[in-house]
Amino acid sequence: MIKNFIEKSWLLIVASLVFGLLLAGTNEKLGPMIKKQQALKFSKLAGNMIEGADKFEIVSEEPVKIKSAKGKDIEVKSLKKGVDKDGKILGWAFEAVGSGFADKIKLVIAVDAKFETIKGFGVLLSNETPGFGDKIGKPDHKFVTQFAGTPAEDLTLSKIGDYGKVDTEIVAISGATITSNAVVSIFNTYIGQVKAALKEKGLL
Amino acid sequence: MASDKKISLGNTFFAGIWKENPVFALLLGMCPTLAVTTTVGAALTMGASVIFVLICSNIVISMMRNLLKPHLRILMFTLTISTFVTIADLSLKAFLPDMSTKLGPFIPLIIVNCLIICRAEACASKNGIVISIVDAIGNGLGFTLALSILAAIRELLSTGEILGFTILANTETGGWYTPWAGMAMPVGAFVTLGLLLGVVNLINKKKA
Amino acid sequence: MDTFQTLVLGFISVVVVNNLVLTKFLGICPFLGVSGRIDMAFGMGCAVTFVITLSGTLTWLIDHMILMHYDLEVLRLVCFILVIAGAVQLVEMYVRKFFPPLYDSFGVFLPLITTNCAIMGLCLFLNLWEIETLVEAVVLSFGGGIGFTMAICIMAGIRESLLLADVPEALQGAPITLITAGILTMAFMGFAGMIR
Numbered sequence: 001m002i003k004n005f006i007e008k009s010w011l012l013i014v015a016s017l018v019f020g021l022l023l024a025g026t027n028e029k030l031g032p033m034i035k036k037q038q039a040l041k042f043s044k045l046a047g048n049m050i051e052g053a054d055k056f057e058i059v060s061e062e063p064v065k066i067k068s069a070k071g072k073d074i075e076v077k078s079l080k081k082g083v084d085k086d087g088k089i090l091g092w093a094f095e096a097v098g099s100g101f102a103d104k105i106k107l108v109i110a111v112d113a114k115f116e117t118i119k120g121f122g123v124l125l126s127n128e129t130p131g132f133g134d135k136i137g138k139p140d141h142k143f144v145t146q147f148a149g150t151p152a153e154d155l156t157l158s159k160i161g162d163y164g165k166v167d168t169e170i171v172a173i174s175g176a177t178i179t180s181n182a183v184v185s186i187f188n189t190y191i192g193q194v195k196a197a198l199k200e201k202g203l204l
Numbered sequence: 205m206a207s208d209k210k211i212s213l214g215n216t217f218f219a220g221i222w223k224e225n226p227v228f229a230l231l232l233g234m235c236p237t238l239a240v241t242t243t244v245g246a247a248l249t250m251g252a253s254v255i256f257v258l259i260c261s262n263i264v265i266s267m268m269r270n271l272l273k274p275h276l277r278i279l280m281f282t283l284t285i286s287t288f289v290t291i292a293d294l295s296l297k298a299f300l301p302d303m304s305t306k307l308g309p310f311i312p313l314i315i316v317n318c319l320i321i322c323r324a325e326a327c328a329s330k331n332g333i334v335i336s337i338v339d340a341i342g343n344g345l346g347f348t349l350a351l352s353i354l355a356a357i358r359e360l361l362s363t364g365e366i367l368g369f370t371i372l373a374n375t376e377t378g379g380w381y382t383p384w385a386g387m388a389m390p391v392g393a394f395v396t397l398g399l400l401l402g403v404v405n406l407i408n409k410k411k412a
Numbered sequence: 413m414d415t416f417q418t419l420v421l422g423f424i425s426v427v428v429v430n431n432l433v434l435t436k437f438l439g440i441c442p443f444l445g446v447s448g449r450i451d452m453a454f455g456m457g458c459a460v461t462f463v464i465t466l467s468g469t470l471t472w473l474i475d476h477m478i479l480m481h482y483d484l485e486v487l488r489l490v491c492f493i494l495v496i497a498g499a500v501q502l503v504e505m506y507v508r509k510f511f512p513p514l515y516d517s518f519g520v521f522l523p524l525i526t527t528n529c530a531i532m533g534l535c536l537f538l539n540l541w542e543i544e545t546l547v548e549a550v551v552l553s554f555g556g557g558i559g560f561t562m563a564i565c566i567m568a569g570i571r572e573s574l575l576l577a578d579v580p581e582a583l584q585g586a587p588i589t590l591i592t593a594g595i596l597t598m599a600f601m602g603f604a605g606m607i608r
Contacts, residue, residue, distance in 0.1 A: 011271050015280060019287040019490075026291050027486040033298040041301065071414075101604060104541070125305060132385065231586055234444065235529040239437035282497060286490040294486070309536040312489050316527045318441060389601070390435055394594030402580075402587040409582065 042078055042108055045122030046093035048139070049110035049148075053082030053090050060201060066193035069098065069185055076194055081203075082110075089113045094194060095124065098186035101178045103127035105136075107186060111152055115195045115204055118150045121183070133179030143173045143180065152191050157184045216327075216335060217342035226343055227350035228404045232319040236310050237351055238393040244367050247355035249303045250310065251348025253292045257314055258323060258340035260288045265328040266336040272329060281324045282315070289314045319347060357396055362387035419551045426555035429604055432530050433563040434597045436537075439530030443564055444589050453568035455514060457561025459522065461554065463503050464531050467496045468553025471535040472546065492535050500526045530560050566596065 006013075043056055057080055064076040077095040084090055093110045106125035111118050121144065123137040135141045142163040149166045157180060161171040172180035198204045226232045233254075240246045261284045265272075272280060293311045296304040304311070314320065323343055328336040359366055361384045386392050432438045439460070446456045471492050479485050504522050508515045515522070525531065534556040543549050570592055579588050 008273060009276065011268065011273070012276055012280065012283075015268075015283060019283060020487075023287060023290055023486050023490075026294055030294045030298040034294070034301075037298065037301040127308075129385075129389065231444065232441070234440035235437050235533075238440060279497070282493055283490065286493050290486060290489045293489070309533055309540060312536055313438075313529050313532055315489060315493050316529050316532045318527050321527065386598075390437065390597035391594045391601075393437070394590045394597060398583070398587040398590030398594065401590065402583040405582040405584075405587065 041124060042080075042093075042095070045108040045124070046080070046082060046110050048122065049108075049119040050082040050091035050093065052084050054085045056080040056082050056093060059092075059198070059203065064194065064197045066190065066197065069189045076190070076197075078108075079194065091119060092194075092198070094190070096121075096186045096190040098182055098189065100126060100182040101128050101133050101176070105179075105182055105186065107183070109187065109190060111191070115198065116152050118147050118152050118187070118191070120144065120148045121187075128179045129176065132173065132176040135173050135176065136179060136183055141173075143171070146171065147187075152195065154192070155184050155187050157181050213335065213338050216339045219342065221342055221346040221349065224343075225346040225350055226319045227347060228401065230319075230322075232322060233317045233347060234397075235313060236317065237354065238390070238397060239310050240307055241351055241355035241358055241393060242362070242388050243306075243359045244352060244355045246303065246306055247351040248348065249296070249300065250307060251344065251351050253289075253296065253311055254314060254317070254319070254347055255341065255344030256292055257285065257288045258320055258344045259337060260291075261285050261320060261324060262328040262336040262340040263333060265324050266331065266333045269329045269331075277325075277329070278321075281321055281329075285320055285324070286315045319343065354393075354397060354400060357400075358387045358392055362392065415547075419548065422548060423551050423555040426552050427559040427562065428600070431559045431563055431600055432534065432556050433560055434593070434600045435604075436533065437529075438533035439528050439560050439564075442524065442528055443560075443567060443593070444586055446564065448568065448571060450565060450568040450572065453564045454561065457557070457564050459503060459507070460525055460528060460530065460560050461557025463496070463499050463525055464534055464557040464560070465550065465554045466499045466502075467492075467531050468534055468538060468556070469546070469550050470495050470499065472538050472543065472549035472553075475539060488539070492532060496531050496535070497526050530556065563596070567593065570596075 046056055047053055059079045059081055064079050065073055066076055068074045074097070077097075079094040080092070081089045082091045082093055091110055091112050092115060093108055096107045096109050098105050098107075104125060105123070105128070108122045108124055109118070110120055110122075120139075122139065126134065126137055128134045128136065135143060138144065146163045146166075147170070150170070151168055153168055155168050155170050157170050157172055157177075159172050159174075159177060161169060163171050170180070170184050195204065222229075224230060227234070227237050236250055236254075240250045261281075264284050265281065268280065289312060292314070293304075296307070296311060323339060327339045331339075356366055363383050364381050384392070387396070426432070430436060433440065433443050442456060442460070446452055474491055474495065475488065479488055479491065500523065503525075504515075507522065534553055538549050538552065543552065567589070571589065574588060574592070583591070
């Protein structure tokens with residue numbers, strides 16, 4: 001009976017093995033490259049905001065846990081310190097996640113060494129409305145640049161105002177209030193808690 | 205005999221591009237057509253991936269065509285196609301990560317793209333390797349062409365640029381053209397494709 | 413109570429706000445092909461809902477219990493499509509045995525559900541959205557199916573009325589359906605942002 005089975009499906013079995021090997025081989029070769037690309041994206045975005053940073057090092061092996069906006073326990077990914085060639089800490093950068101208009105939004109937030117001023121943010125992942133919400137992905141846009149120099153405290157969103165004023169009031173993108181609000185709420189969720197966690201670890 | 209084969213190769217190639225164009229004539233692969241045509245870059249990447257998967261799977265299936273038992277056929281097709289799509293997906297993630305996140309789940313969805321299974325069924329499982337390759341290239345190019353046309357229209361009207369080259373100066377950068385944001389959204393996709401298909405129908409009618 | 417609220421909101425979000433057909437561009441082929449008549453559309457919708465719930469749950473389980481556990485994520489796509497094909501076979505056998513007239517009226521559409529992007533798409537979205545719990549996966553899969561059914565039935569209703577309208581010859585068939593679908597998506601955009 002087994003012979004009959006093998007007779008009918010030998011091609012399937014052989015093909016599965018061949019394909020399995022092919023996939024395993026491709027994964028072996030490309031896997032490390034994929035991981036490197038992801039780390040590269042983070043360093044590029046963070047490096048643009050923290051000038052002079054030579055490399056970014058993980059803060060601690062133990063993951064830093066904070067509470068999300070909805071009260072869920074989440075881990076802060078890629079909490080790194082930006083150090084220059086002498087090892088001096090120039091700033092902190094970490095991944096921050098929140099839900100936007102269409103889908104999840106993943107940002108890289110960068111703050112100064114004392115965690116008192118925000119340096120800015122970059123977008124790792126966003127599926128916001130093209131032409132409106134996706135402007136957060138343009139680093140030259142006034143919405144994005146207004147974050148530079150903002151104090152690292154609770155931020156508020158307002159629909160109209162002066163992009164140039166540096167304070168805790170963030171002016172929304174016109175036509176993309178929900179996306180702008182999502183970014184602000186991501187900041188509010190992460191900044192306070194990450195600062196507290198770093199203080200607890202004695203790193204601040 | 206040789207000239208017969210040559211004619212049918214040419215025929216096969218051009219059939220895939222216009223007469224039996226997967227998107228315009230056979231209405232296959234609608235989902236990626238609507239989803240990835242926001243920019244020409246994305247459309248070209250998708251097209252290239254589809255061509256890659258088509259060629260590889262057509263070759264493999266053509267090689268196996270005499271060994272395929274009837275009830276295992278679809279299973280074998282699916283297995284082959286999903287393997288090559290996984291390879292394409294991994295390659296994109298490694299070499300073009302930004303494009304990969306933009307295309308999102310639509311690269312894996314090439315597996316269920318009726319186009320590829322159709323080609324495997326209709327051509328690769330019945331013909332030799334050379335014809336299968338030509339068929340794959342023809343259909344793949346036809347698909348890419350259709351996607352690119354749609355993407356060009358959408359990208360031009362929604363941002364005034366194509367592949368980063370500004371063609372219509374945007375109001376944001378001080379030009380005269382106010383972009384039609386609707387083109388970048390689902391509405392633009394559906395309506396543009398519908399109108400394009402209408403145009404294709406008109407052209408075909410005029411020819412006949 | 414909180415989880416219940418999350419589930420209800422998640423369900424509504426997949427059915428209306430993130431409708432698989434009208435916002436995520438999935439399931440377009442059957443959407444264009446089967447939406448001629450309301451009864452056929454509804455039948456297709458039901459079949460798809462059943463398959464999608466089954467596949468969504470199974471693929472989520474396989475993904476979390478086996479693939480991620482043993483670092484076999486590269487096999488994800490192959491596993492998913494095989495599970496979906498298997499689920500469709502199951503549904504086909506079930507319908508053929510217990511509802512023969514329904515089976516006859518479906519014809520070739522039932523096996524075609526395997527190539528319905530909506531099912532594979534939803535399984536991949538469950539992965540992309542990093543859904544944590546089994547219950548959430550089941551509810552979202554079911555919601556996806558319901559959303560598809562809703563979209564295809566609305567379309568069928570509109571198309572039946574379109575039969576009486578004076579459509580230009582070049583636009584008859586697929587083109588006018590697509591344009592109508594476009595207007596439908598605009599309507600559904602009104603729901604966006606409803607749920608945070």
